[in-house]
Amino acid sequence: MKVVAPVESHDDHFFWAGAKEGRLLIQRCSSCGTLRHPPAPMCGACLSTDWDAQEASGRGTVYSWILSKHPTREDAEPRVVALIELEEGTRLVSNLVDTEPAAIENDMAVEVCFVEANDGQVVLPQFRPAGAAGGGATR
Numbered sequence: 001m002k003v004v005a006p007v008e009s010h011d012d013h014f015f016w017a018g019a020k021e022g023r024l025l026i027q028r029c030s031s032c033g034t035l036r037h038p039p040a041p042m043c044g045a046c047l048s049t050d051w052d053a054q055e056a057s058g059r060g061t062v063y064s065w066i067l068s069k070h071p072t073r074e075d076a077e078p079r080v081v082a083l084i085e086l087e088e089g090t091r092l093v094s095n096l097v098d099t100e101p102a103a104i105e106n107d108m109a110v111e112v113c114f115v116e117a118n119d120g121q122v123v124l125p126q127f128r129p130a131g132a133a134g135g136g137a138t139r
Contacts, residue, residue, distance in 0.1 A: 003117040003124065011039040014053045019123045024112050025053040026090055035090040058112035059130065060086040067101050084110060084127050098128040 008016050011027075018025035027039040031048035042049050063083040070076035080096040082104075096104065097113065109130035114123050 001115070001117045003122060005118060005122050011041055015039060016123075018053070018055070019114060019125050022114050022123075024056040024058050024125050026056050026086070026088060027051050028054045035088055037090045037092045054088070056090075056112075057087050060084045060110055060127070062096065062104060062106055062108045062110060062127075063091060064106060065096060065104055080104060082110075082127060095124075095126045096128065097126045098132045103129075 006012075006016060014027070015025055026035050026037055028035050028051060029043035029046060029048055030050040030052050032043060032046040034043055034045040035054065036044065043051070061084070063085040065080055065082040067078050068081045069078040078101075080099070080101060081093065082096040083091055083093055085091045096110065097115070110127040111130045111132075112125050113128050115126045116123055
């Protein structure tokens with residue numbers, strides 16, 4: 001699979017490094033413990049600039065989703081873009097894989113999986129229905 005590679009910054013480098021290791025990392029304020037995604041330089045709750053990363057369980061539910069089709073490429077397969085609410089309480093946008101759109105429902109239990117793209121140069125955290133073949137947070 002070919003994708004546009006993410007442009008890493010100081011604030012999100014840890015996220016992409018974690019994905020390459022098969023770990024879903026969420027930024028956490030070191031002062032008040034608030035989790036935030038996407039990563040940001042300052043905590044919205046207490047305004048601290050001190051942070052670390054917490055490994056997420058990788059489990060969550062579909063909060064909302066859409067079926068996305070490229071507007072100009074007729075050969076492009078549609079993909080499911082989902083807003084995932086993690087068990088830890090934060091949300092992130094990702095793709096939902098290993099399921100048919102007709103089977104997707106809000107509040108559906110999902111788990112992270114890691115998909116290699118660009119000949120292994122990029123690793124993307126994606127989600128699939130909980131208990132799907134291959135189980136767990138693996139590539």
